[in-house]
Amino acid sequence: MVRVKVCGITRPEDALAAAEAGADAIGLVFYSPSPRAVDSDSARAIIECLPPFITSVGLFVDAAPEYVREVLSKVPLDLLQFHGDETDAYCQLFSRPYMKALRVRSGDDLNALAARWPGACGILLDSFKQGVPGGTGEVFDWSMIPVNRTWNLILAGGLDADNVAGAVALCQPWAVDVSGGVEKSKGIKDAAKITRFVHEVKA
Numbered sequence: 532m533v534r535v536k537v538c539g540i541t542r543p544e545d546a547l548a549a550a551e552a553g554a555d556a557i558g559l560v561f562y563s564p565s566p567r568a569v570d571s572d573s574a575r576a577i578i579e580c581l582p583p584f585i586t587s588v589g590l591f592v593d594a595a596p597e598y599v600r601e602v603l604s605k606v607p608l609d610l611l612q613f614h615g616d617e618t619d620a621y622c623q624l625f626s627r628p629y630m631k632a633l634r635v636r637s638g639d640d641l642n643a644l645a646a647r648w649p650g651a652c653g654i655l656l657d658s659f660k661q662g663v664p665g666g667t668g669e670v671f672d673w674s675m676i677p678v679n680r681t682w683n684l685i686l687a688g689g690l691d692a693d694n695v696a697g698a699v700a701l702c703q704p705w706a707v708d709v710s711g712g713v714e715k716s717k718g719i720k721d722a723a724k725i726t727r728f729v730h731e732v733k734a
């Protein structure tokens with residue numbers, strides 16, 4: 532069964548909509564230039580309203596370790612996601628499971644790249660857009676993804692209810708990750724779009 536993470540959650544009602552739709556995880560963005568960014572108090576309130584068995588993921592981009600530790604002291608995050616140029620050693624500083632996001636560019640050897648983060652529980656493949664670390668709303672060339680891989684693939688980038696079934700059939704990921712494709716506007720999710728997306732993945 533392919534897992535689903537709904538990322539860029541900014542409101543408790545959107546976290547509940549994701550949980551009720553059957554999503555397995557929610558993502559909270561701790562990167563202030565993003566229109567989907569949340570502060571620690573908001574993030575804690577969102578997580579506190581979740582029912583059991585929904586993984587809470589905190590997302591950072593080249594953050595100072597002190598900031599990550601400050602967030603972790605206030606917010607009960609289950610899993611970390613690093614979207615910048617963080618090394619494996621940096622990602623392992625926080626004694627939490629982590630996923631490393633890689634923004635895919637043509638010609639990348641994705642198996643070789645993934646091997647640089649042996650401590651990662653998953654590799655999130657996302658689209659590359661200059662100056663935009665994530666949440667681009669754009670797909671990348673899924674044919675670049677190696678069929679033979681030893682790492683857990685989380686597929687991201689421009690997914691929505693119309694393309695996700697094809698993406699799953701082609702790429703066979705451990706999980707999929709979506710943000711823009713289930714929104715009314717940046718950071719405001721659409722419950723019906725979330726429900727349709729999860730159905731397309733899990734039906």
Ligand SMILES: O=C(O)c1ccccc1NCC(=O)[C@H](O)[C@H](O)COP(=O)(O)O
Nearest residue numbers: 538565665666667668688689709710711
């Ligand atoms: O979502 C953001 O605004 C964001 C900003 C900076 C770094 C990462 C960000 N999102 C990370 C995610 O995991 C997104 O879900 C992923 O990039 C896919 O986004 P989308 O293409 O909109 O589905």
